[in-house]
Amino acid sequence: xxxxxxxxxxxxxxxxxxxxxxxxxxxxxxxxxxxxxxxxxxxxxxxxxxxxxxxxxxxxxxxxxxxxxxxxxxxxxxxxxxxxxxxxxxxxxxxxxxxxxxxxxxxxxxxxxxxxxxxxxxxxxxxxxxxxxxxxxxxxxxxxxxxxxxxxxxxxxxxxxxxxxxxxxxxxxxxxxxxxxxxxxxxxxxxxxxxxxxxxxxxxxxxxxxxxxxxxxxxxxxxxxxxxxxxxxxxxxxxxxxxxxxxxxxxxxxxxxxxxxxxxxxxxxxxxxxxxxxxxxx
Ligand code: FES
Numbered sequence: 001x002x003x004x005x006x007x008x009x010x011x012x013x014x015x016x017x018x019x020x021x022x023x024x025x026x027x028x029x030x031x032x033x034x035x036x037x038x039x040x041x042x043x044x045x046x047x048x049x050x051x052x053x054x055x056x057x058x059x060x061x062x063x064x065x066x067x068x069x070x071x072x073x074x075x076x077x078x079x080x081x082x083x084x085x086x087x088x089x090x091x092x093x094x095x096x097x098x099x100x101x102x103x104x105x106x107x108x109x110x111x112x113x114x115x116x117x118x119x120x121x122x123x124x125x126x127x128x129x130x131x132x133x134x135x136x137x138x139x140x141x142x143x144x145x146x147x148x149x150x151x152x153x154x155x156x157x158x159x160x161x162x163x164x165x166x167x168x169x170x171x172x173x174x175x176x177x178x179x180x181x182x183x184x185x186x187x188x189x190x191x192x193x194x195x196x197x198x199x200x201x202x203x204x205x206x207x208x209x210x211x212x213x214x215x216x217x218x219x220x221x222x223x224x225x226x227x228x229x230x231x232x233x234x235x236x237x238x239x240x241x242x243x244x245x246x247x248x249x250x251x252x253x254x255x256x257x258x259x260x261x262x263x264x265x266x267x268x269x270x271x272x273x274x275x276x277x278x279x280x281x282x
Pocket of ligand 1: 203204205206207208209244245246247248249250252253254
């Protein structure tokens with residue numbers, strides 16, 4: 001919430017409290033004053049010398065009520081204005097999109113390049129079902145010698161080696177975290193980070209490199225909003241890999257999405273090669 005909205009909310013709260021306090025005080029004091037005036041009126045009927053005292057009391061009561069009425073009227077106006085200001089400011093501060101809601105691809109405003117408008121990365125993170133790990137351990141075994149087949153099974157199921165699955169594996173077997181770290185880093189087949197639904201292989205062979213493979217890769221990473229050190233987009237739709245010659249140098253620069261080839265790309269046209277594989281937000 002902005003500072004101005006916070007101040008408006010504070011004014012609303014203060015004025016509301018003031019009006020409530022006035023109402024509480026008046027609800028006690030008015031009957032009391034009325035009773036005192038009435039009693040003095042009775043005394044004045046019997047003894048006229050009480051008349052000045054009665055007049056003074058009536059003036060004091062009237063002045064008090066006028067002052068309170070004036071103050072409460074201005075407080076009421078102030079409350080209305082402060083409430084309106086607060087509502088306007090609060091509405092302005094509301095997020096434009098529902099958190100987690102996927103958004104459609106849009107054309108951005110930086111140099112006419114395509115942007116994929118995406119929900120928070122957390123939208124793509126699902127709770128991991130670890131039942132498979134338990135089933136794999138029961139089926140394959142618990143010994144240290146079963147580390148590779150178990151890791152292969154886990155990777156085959158989850159498409160990478162999730163930390164939660166590996167922790168569960170260590171709990172259920174004789175395999176240690178150190179053994180897993182050594183095995184998974186030694187064999188190139190194992191992935192420790194999530195993999196996208198589609199593998200985008202961008203050729204960085206000589207012909208493609210000369211024709212601008214680096215710019216193609218950079219543009220795809222920007223389009224998919226893949227952060228530094230990562231190779232997969234937050235929605236886990238695409239994983240980008242830089243590979244050696246794909247064997248179609250005459251089409252350089254080239255990329256492959258799964259087994260579909262696209263060539264003679266430019267940074268502007270490269271994102272279009274992914275379009276056919278993009279899932280429309282539900
Ligand atoms: S260098 Fe890219 S296809 Fe050969």
